[in-house]
Amino acid sequence: MKIVDIENLHVSFQHHDGTIKAVRGVSLELFAGESLGIVGESGSGKSVTFLAFMKLLQAPFATIKADKLVLQNTDLLNVDNRSLSNIRGNIVSMIFQDPMASFDPLFTIGHQIVETIQVHNPMRKKAALAKARDLLVRVEITNPDQVLKYYPHQLSGGMLQRAMIAMALSCDPQILIADEPTTALDVTVQAQILQLITNIQTETGMSLIMITHDLGVIAETVDRVVVMYGGRVMEISDTISMFESPKHPYTKALIESIPGREAGKQKLKEIKGASPNALAPPSGCPFHPRCSQADAKCVAEMPELLTYENGRAAACWQVK
C-alpha cells in the first residue's frame, strides 16, 4: 500500500544572488512497511525533499510546488496547521543529523520526551514520564531514570541520538524519516544506531526513510534506494540490484568510488568535477558535465525517469 506519494516536487529558495533550485521535479513513493534509502551527495536535494514533505520549510523563503504531495489520504499541499501538528511526530517522525543540536539545551531529556507524548496524547505527566522511561529502555539505554533527568549537554552524541530515536518513537509513528542520523557520530556508535533503527523498524513494521550520503548505510539498512543528484532523481532500484548492476552512470560512479577492502596503494576513485550550482543548474541532465558517457542529447535535454524491469527506474539517455 502506497503511503507517501510525491509527484513532480519543486522546491526553491529565494537568495539575494537569485533563486536556488534545490529540488527540480522529484517523484517518488513509499509503501507501508518498507525501508527506503535516499542517497546523494550534499546539495542533491535529498534532505530538502523531505523537509518540504513535512512542511518544515517556511514561506516566504521557500517555494514548494508539486503535482502531488500526499501522505495516506492527506493532501499536504492544502493542509491546515492542526492536521499538520497531528501528522508531525505522530504519523511521521523525524530524526536529524546532529543529536547535540537537536534538543533544546534548557530542558531535560525527560521534559522534551514528555512534551512530545503530551502534544499527541492527553495524558498525565506521571504516565507520560513512565512511558518516556519505557521508550528509553527500548532504545537500549541502561540508566533510563538518570537520563530522563539529564540535560542534553550531559549526554554523549550516541546517547542523545538514542534519546532522539526514543522521542521519535513516542507516538508509534507509521513513518520514520532519518536524515543522516549517524553522520555526526563515531564509527562504532554509528553501527549501533543503525542496528537499533533497523531492529525497531522490524519490530514495529513502520516504514523507514533513510536519507544519507553513505552507500554503506544504504547497504545495511534499506530495501529500496532512490539516488538523487542536482535536485533530480537519477535512479530508483532495489538495493541489491543497485549494487550489482547500477543503471545510471552516476550510480555506477558512486559505487566505484567506495574505497576497496584490500590494503594497498591503489588510488581512491573519485567523480571528477563538483556538484552542480543550484543557482544556475546545467542544461539537460544535471550530471552531464561529470559524466563519461554524455553526448549532445544529454547536454540539450533533461532525461525523464523511465521504468525498467522489476520496478527499477533511471533517468538517463544512455540506458537502453
Added chain:
Amino acid sequence: MLGYVIRRLLSICATFTIVSILLFIMMHSIPGGPFDATDMPLSEAAKATIMAKYGLDQPLYIQYLKYMWGVLHFDFGVPFQSPGETVLELLGRAWVPSLVLGGGGVLIGTPLGIMLGILAALNRNTWIDYVASGISTLGLTIPVFVTSMLLILVFAVWLDWLPASGWGEPKKWILPIIAYAAIPTATYARYARSAMLDTLNKPFVMVLRAKGLPERKVIFQHVLRNSAIPMVTVFLPMFIGTATGSIFVEAMFRVPGLGAYFVSSIRTRDYPLEMALILMITVMFCFAFFITDIVYAMLNPKIRLGGKVIK
C-alpha cells in the same frame, strides 16, 4: 559556587582599588585646583589656609591614603561646590530624580524593546520588521537631546498636555522618562530581534516543529526562553548606565539629578564629589556584571551543572 563568589568579590575589591588610584592620579594631574578662581581670586594666605583645611597641601599619596581611610568608614568628605552638606548627603538628594527617571525609562523601555524585537523577528523581512527595526535605529541614532527637544515641542508647546520641564509632581516626570526610555527600547529591540533570529535558526527548533509542537508552544516555551539568556546580560549594565543620570536629558528638562554633577565636579575640580561619583559607578557596574553572571549561570544548565558527559 561559594569559591566563585568569593573570587569575584575579591576581584571587585581589586578593581575598586586600581580605579581609585588611577582616578586619584588623573584627577590631580589636571592643571589648576579647586580654589584657583580667576574673577575673584583668593589671597595667597586664604588659599593656603583653605588648602590646609582640606589636606590638599599634603603629598598626593598621603591624600590618597587619607581619602581611602575615609571611604572605608563611609566618609566621602564634603563637596567643595556645596560645603554645607557631605558628599553622601548630596548624592542621596540628587540621585532620587535620576533613579526615578532612569529607572522608569528602563522599566518601560525594556519590555517595549523586547516586544518590538520579538515582533520583528517573528515577522522577519515584512513591513512589521522594517517598522520595528526603523524605530530601533532611530532610537539609537537620534541624539537624546534632539528627542527631548521634539518631545517638549510636541507635547508641551504644541499640544500643551504636559509641563515642559521641572521636577516635583509626577506629571513632570512623563516627558523625561520617555526621553530616557529611547535608548533601552532601541537597544532591546535590536538585541531581542537578533537573539530570537539566532535561536530560530537553531536545529532544535526544527526538531520541535517536526515533533508536532504547535508554533505557539515552540515560540513561547522554547525560543523565547533560549533568547532570554543573551538579553539578560544587557539589562543590569544598561539599568546602571541609565539610572546614574543623563547629562543631556536632565539639562533639557531641568531635572536636579546627578547628571549635572558629573560635569560640574570635573570642571570645578570638586575632588571629593568627582571621586565619589566615579567610584560609585565603578562599584555598581562591578556588581551589575557579577549579578548578571550569576543569573546567567542559573538560567543556563550548561554552566549551572558543568559539562560532565555521560557515555
